[in-house]
Amino acid sequence: MEPMNGNDLLSRRRQALAPAYELFYDEPIHIVRGEGVWLFDADGRRYLDCYNNVPSVGHCHPRVVEAIATQARLLNTHTRYLHEKVIELGERLGAKFSEKLSACWFVCTGTEANDLATQIARTVTGHYGMVVSEGSYHGNSDLVLKLSTSSYPAKDRPDWLAAATAPDTYRGPYRAGSEPGGEEALAERYADSVAEGVAGLADRGYQPAAMLVDSSWDDNGLFVPPKGYLARAASIVRAAGGLFIADEVQAGYCRLGDTWWGHERYDVVPDIVVLGKPMGGGHPVAAVVSTPEIAAAFGEKMDYFNTFGGNPVAAAAALAVLDVIDEEGLLENAGEVGRHLERGFAELANEHPIIGDVRGSGLFWGIDLVSDRESRQPLDRAAAKHIVSAICREGVLMGLMGSHGNVLKMRPPLLFGRDNADHALEVIDACLKRHAS
């Protein structure tokens, strides 16, 4: 088949798809094939994928493709009939968590999972209030969009919602190195904001059903909270009768290196965990995992059924992803290549005053671009977009994040190697040099 002309596609797309859909980069790219860490456009041009976390075991991993194809040929029904695969998936996922967490619900998207997790917390606690982080994103259903303070208009924020200050120790109100008492004091300052949020809810007549936290503060711009913050935040909410929900859609599945889940890094066992994006290697599958007690309490009051959630093909895809991560040692790879990247970013930051901060671990990094290092003034949105588009033209795909849209986002498939890391670092280096000149 003749590859389509990109401009024709753009105009056809404008006709057929609603305009709410936004394309990446100044010049949208027309990708037709993927393999491992590589994507290829219609002209045969190769791009190093430093952005996509959904194909976390690599684009078109043969094991995942085969699992999907084999199961799709055999059977694809739903959870109203008995089927081994969804049960095996529940068992194997449960084994990846603290033993308290073992009851699974399967859904199709992170949005559905966060929506359900919130419904569970409200049903089980009998409370209606919710606490989230300022500037975070959890999905786009009506409910979950309201919980997504990065996207929902602040003026329309419901009165049952409290947004705690996100633990941004670089640009937030309490900064690393500037707080007497060190990290512990920082953790306390940010946790105070959770307590204020809970108190504000009480003033408005609400008790908290839960605090919902993205364990990587991805949309915020990727924060690494001060040690002790998350455990403090959870205990404040629990003392007020609420649950602690870890949104692991971004941070989970080995993304941060060395631990399977983001929350494991912060000495807290959530009451409910939400999983999504990388779970099926591209297949739409997501999950909520909780304790048997919470699952039973919810089950007494509510039925739940999701037509496609946990169907045999979704389960087969998700099982293949678990196999690949374990057998190919991708958790260890994320940790090792992460440390390699950390050294590389430190060198880049020495070279380029435009880099104000580099945050992250494993295979999830944010390069915070500034117009002035002293004031930490974020680089303006258009300039950041220009840089990420220039990096794309050099064949490396990255994204932008953060409330100022100034943080370069690196979040490649988990099989990303040292050589890929070096390649990306070189391209970023060259593009920042060119930007500076």
Added chain:
Amino acid sequence: MEPMNGNDLLSRRRQALAPAYELFYDEPIHIVRGEGVWLFDADGRRYLDCYNNVPSVGHCHPRVVEAIATQARLLNTHTRYLHEKVIELGERLGAKFSEKLSACWFVCTGTEANDLATQIARTVTGHYGMVVSEGSYHGNSDLVLKLSTSSYPAKDRPDWLAAATAPDTYRGPYRAGSEPGGEEALAERYADSVAEGVAGLADRGYQPAAMLVDSSWDDNGLFVPPKGYLARAASIVRAAGGLFIADEVQAGYCRLGDTWWGHERYDVVPDIVVLGKPMGGGHPVAAVVSTPEIAAAFGEKMDYFNTFGGNPVAAAAALAVLDVIDEEGLLENAGEVGRHLERGFAELANEHPIIGDVRGSGLFWGIDLVSDRESRQPLDRAAAKHIVSAICREGVLMGLMGSHGNVLKMRPPLLFGRDNADHALEVIDACLKRHAS
């Protein structure tokens, strides 16, 4: 692999899956393989599938399986890059509707689609009220569950919601044959309830954003509304500044025979259409379709992105389903076999006083079981469950629906043939005879 013992699976399932998940039938079945209209259990036993509408082109249709496998091997990203398939899908879906409806959003589930459609209606109209039918189901996100009057507790119903009396001309307040003025008068009576709902919203300070209607009233027990009802209902809501949303998750995709969409039967062009279940032949894909004007008005105020929605594999699956329906003449088949079933059900109803009413068309039928034909008293829930389980033991899979759980649901894949229909009718006949004796 040795097939698992059903009892072992049940106990493992209780451990690994949250108890909110309900299994079908008195004795759950353990299905391992599907082909066309047939499902096979772990003991090799064959069941005629008269229930599943998701695999509407048949279980494991080779064309759909091949499309999924081929695209999964090649590329599976998202709509932030240009890709032909999602555009082609939007174009081909648009061509199935009135020419006014051409702008598509792709999501993963009917729940996500109804949630988004409601957000669109509220954003575009600036109104917050919603009108639905009493006893209907649209999905299970926090918002959509509130719109699902069959499932959400009536005492917790939000004040922005109005539930109009569903057009049940068999057991509702206005009945076929008993209303002077015939069908037109019936349509008027039921439409009056929509007007009352809108007036009630106004009393509580709300204007309607939209009326959301399942064009088959599936969960209600499958109603065929009196001629003119839907057009009247839509014009009442539009006169109050609201939109008309047709939920075609159940009724669409040729289900009712002779027309692609349920709303086409009722001389009304919706402002927004919601698609789901059968769209990807089992793959999680769903859509919202609207006018370019509504899409533009929403796009001005809101971004929308769905990670898996309309990805290349989802688009490939959905395109293959469109191909199969057209090439195998499944729309025509649904109409023809539907008329054959209609005759068969008429004979069954003559034989069995337990059948109070038979409603439907195409390949969607409800057999309303009663304990007394005169009073139209629904058969009790447990007895109906006993009958559907007996039919299952005879190798035919059906379901139950309706607010009394007394309506046998027949909703087989669209390639269901006359021979399959005869087979199902014989089994139903035998089971009802045994029940009566």
